[in-house]
Amino acid sequence: MSRSLEVTAIFGGIGGLELGLHRSGHRTTLFCECDREATAVLRRHFEGVPIVSDINCIEEVLGCVSPSSNLLTAGFPCTDLSQAGRTQGFAGGRSSLIRKTIALLEQRRFAHVLIENVPNWRHLHRGEYMSEVLSELERLKYRWAYRTIDALAFGLPQRRRRIFVYATALEGGGDPRDVLFHGNFPAEKSLHGLHEAAHGFYWTEGNRGLGWGEDCVPTLKGGSTISIPSPPAILMPDLSVITPHLQDAERLQGFPAGWTDADSQIQVQGTQQFNQRRRWVLVGNAVNVEVSTWIGERLANLMPYEGDRGTPLIPGDPWPEAAWYDGSTRYAASIGTRPVDRPRQRLANFLHHPGTPLSLRATDGFYRRIDKSRLRLKDGFKDAIKVHLEKMRGAAIVSLPATPKAPESAVLSLSTS
Template sequence: MGRALNVTALFAGIGGFELGLHRAGHKTSLFCENDPEAAAVLAVRFPKVKIVPDVRDIDELLESISPRSNLLTAGFPCTDFSQAGRTQGFAGTQSVLVRDTLRLLERRRFDHVLLENVPNWRKLHGGQYLEEVIGELERLGYHWAYRTVDAQAFGLPQRRLRLFLYASKVDDPRAVLFHGNVPETDIRRPLTECAHGFYWTEGTRGLGWGEDCVPTLKGGSTISIPSPPAILMPDGRIVTPDIRDAERLQGFAAGWTDVEESRKASDGLPFRHRRRWTQIGNAVNVEVSTWIGRRIAQSRETPSVPEAPLIRGEPWSEAAWGDGRRRWRVNISHWPVVRKPKPLSGFLKYPPALLSERATAGFYKRISASSLRFPDGFKEAVAKHLARMEAQPLRKVSFPRKRGPIPLQAAEAAE
């Protein structure tokens, strides 16, 4: 199995980072998470791990961190970086919280640091926010590497690109992130040949289109509602996946966020099941974090990768590394491995819901007025689905909820 690190997890969410690291043999000794529903999930799935609420309270964190902890993780909020968000950068109130991670590192050095965020982190406002974080890691004496990784490479039918930044005081981080360089596939297929994912909440500026996959699961939408993607099935139906399949698309077991009905969230209020979509969309993908955890546990050999000097002030490349003195851009794919996925239509294990007449009508109105180019036959397929829904008798649609918890084994490393 290799070496096992002791993890302190900031911005822990529902534990995607940590569950993957546990599967690779590492152990978590502390969570920091202030979202009440996410903290309730952590309390159920990792019952022996302490949770503290506020990443800004450095003194409480320092009192709670195990002396043996040597890996700090932080999947910090993407709200102010994401192209679908506010793009305020550190002028916003959420993504800027990564500065508290850096303040903690100033006072308590970890041998290893692992950060995650959206790819727009390296591009927004000239890349100044990635520059700030990397510059501070260099000042603190870390070598670093980052790579943009797609969850599809791990056999999941979800196109999910995320930037992972690994920094270390004792290892060459290239040995962790730069193994594997598989060419990516981009095969266009007819609408009747496979399922196609898209966002029914969009349609004016984009679709988030996915060939035999769903686009990136999101924590919310521009219309401020839980935002499951839509799927145009080969038979012409437009559906939205069951929330348990959304959990599976993120690498969790079905029911991971379905904590006990009577359990209260960490703020003392009843657990709001509707926010499960938010928690799943915000999570770090478990399969990707498992791969990184195994590389950390086992890797010592630095791979040879195509690289060139990265001059300060130049745009950040999709992968790069630095030793505190110099920086290099790296030419490497988003796919470190390739695992054959099931077709999206076959991956869905639980009955999906038909996209409602109201949702379909709003989406069709937007795409009809849009100047975007759509795949051949797509508008017609949406129109046919709308006609079928209009012809159906009105049915009450309720948010799926299961009485009582789905029995799941708690995270292995919590033992």
């Protein structure tokens, strides 16, 4: 029998988590989101759902929560946890906002809690921030399970691993493994020649890594190692180098194309339009909709998990890719990142737009970095980047305005002076 949960969404972003839950039969009755552009997107697509702006104002948030809401979602900011961010952990001012969610749970209990963040959450500073959140859930009498899930498993050509924590109240909330632990497929190991498939990489990197993707793009993200939101680059099978169109990025995240085109909604609010760069931030920070839809389906149609309990976790050991807590003991789970195994769409065929050639400046900086680095690069990759660099240099020369010819009178004047 299917069930429908009523969602209170903290850190709603552009609604990637909630869109997937809606597609699975659940409904959102409150968003909490402070970003101006993100709230414009939410108003456009979740019409009529109230939005409060500040999780710090817990009493205001609590006053807007529906009495029948039974699922709290929190895809909290990864700014201080991500390897592409400041890695300050909860000493930073953004990721530590998950503590406000815990404070809200202390005052208003939800039977179900769903939390999402980056894989580095379980590694950073020996896992102390993961420990803090899970320990707080235990203190508040929740069972929990978490699993690292890769969007590649869902057929989208984007490698995107994220940790999902699902917690249930001890008093009749059920086993959280019944939602997260179903399906365990082996990882793909396919390699392609440069002419056989498109390859994604981050042109903002090149010193210690590339974010390399075989027939896929690396994780779309809201920032970069050079502190700007930027799309990845793609080396196409014809060896052209492009950056994908924003609408294709939205589709890589499981959204319909144009999801973040909310300028009209912003104008209604009497504020200025936001630019493409801000839209890249919103898309890069979003929860993948295909993954959240799968979780929503598992929440709606519970099936008992029949796997083993796993191995008891030893205090102080690193956090594994998946684990759970039964109310008294923590266990490591031998379960991978692929709960499903849907046929992957080929990246070159997935793109609906031609993309934009990687600029001369971006290509030049990237080539300089990989030329000096000790990275092991795929055969032919550096040569392909050099060819693209020369092509862009040539295009830049052609596009330079011609030097104006001096008037004949001026030439005569110069020659006789």
